[in-house]
Amino acid sequence: MKRLTALTVALLIGVTMFAQQALWGTTPVVSPEIHDNNTVTFRFKAPKAVRVQLTGDFLPVQKNAKFEAPGIVDLKEGQEGVWEYTTPEPLKPELYSYSFIVDGLRMNDPANVYLIRDVSTLTNVFIIGGDRADFYKVNPVPHGTVSRIWYDSPALGLERRMTVYTPAGYETSGKRYPVLYLLHGMGGDEEAWISLGRTAQILDNLIAQGKAKPMIVVMPNGNASQEAAPGESSRGMVPPTMQLPKTMEGSYEQAFPEIVKFIDKNYRTIKSKSGRAIAGLSMGGFHSLHISKQYPDMFNYIGLFSAAIMPNKEVSSPIYENMGGKLKVQFDKNPALYWIAIGKTDFLYKANEEYRKLLDEKGYKYTYYESDEGHIWKNWRIYLTEFVPMLFR
Structure with a gap:
């Protein structure tokens, strides 16, 4: 009976440790990362992806779009399959929205839990503080x-x-x-x-x-x-x-x-x-x-x-x-x-x-x-x- 109890406890500990490892066992990707100068770095982990892009309302508007569509830029693949893009200029104070496009498929940022629905589209959001954006x-x-x-x-x-x-x-x-x-x-x-x-x-x-x-x-x-x-x-x-x-x-x-x-x-x-x-x-x-x-x-x-x-x-x-x-x-x-x-x-x-x-x-x-x-x-x-x-x- 004691051996059975010990085995049960060991199994429970193993399951708990596995669950914790699933939640916390990997190094988290930080995205978006707002730097002190208000440039912003976006990251997306996709080791098997061929192309990862970013679209957001802080990017120049697409010139050939029928309506005002946000621009699209390519991310660069780095270590461990983490793709990255940093805005070349600081962003002005504002609430911004963005999404990733991974091999042609639009996706939200798994590192950012903050989402807003606009009709049928979900986009991630972040705020650059200061000026009017503080409202x-x-x-x-x-x-x-x-x-x-x-x-x-x-x-x-x-x-x-x-x-x-x-x-x-x-x-x-x-x-x-x-x-x-x-x-x-x-x-x-x-x-x-x-x-x-x-x-x-x-x-x-x-x-x-x-x-x-x-x-x-x-x-x-x-x-x-x-x-x-x-x-x-x-x-x-x-x-x-x-x-x-x-x-x-x-x-x-x-x-x-x-x-x-x-x-x-x-x-x-x-x-x-x-x-x-x-x-x-x-x-x-x-x-x-x-x-x-x-x-x-x-x-x-x-x-x-x-x-x-x-x-x-x-x-x-x-x-x-x-x-x-x-x-x-x-x-x-x-x-x-x-x-x-x-x-x-x-x-x-x-x-x-x-x-x-x-x-x-x-x-x-x-x-x-x-x-x-x-x-x-x-x-x-x-x-x-x-x-x-x-x-x-």
């Missing part, structure tokens, strides 16, 4: 609360989910707060702004520094056919896609007052036009434009980030009819801020230029912000840090 970091400041909540939408016939940020102290202050309704782009959902846009970190830091008023931020799902983000609804783990019905044909705009009504009923809000803002990127900018003109007494602050302007010609909805008349009513009511921002190389630049020309011809006042680059999250995070401090002053 994207979790800093030692008071933190707000992020909740995923469900509301009933009779207009859409669905129970739907949205993400809500409440500022630090909301739970105990007893105060009423203004609300920013922040809308995502095509293919996004109620997770997009909180993950890719770093909304909670940006708001925490701006509020803590006294650069923004404490506010509630509501991030709804802008796809009128969806209950919630992929994997978070009764449809189960369906593949994320940009090809969704009922996105820019009027349904969402018509149903939007249900969201405002729900928030006003369930949160301590300032229930007036002066206490509400709406902004969005791309499709969300399109929604913000048409919601704000459809309900001119609902929002006092409007932000169009790289916005689509008009629906496809075959779309027919009362939401998009009599645009000129609705804009006149909206601007006659003197919104406190009508803010338009876009990148110089954005594929929607011309549409925005034409829209601004229309506003100029009518004498409608707006504020314009132009950035470098194009239709990318880097710009939309910049726009959020610029827009939020102007609200509710």
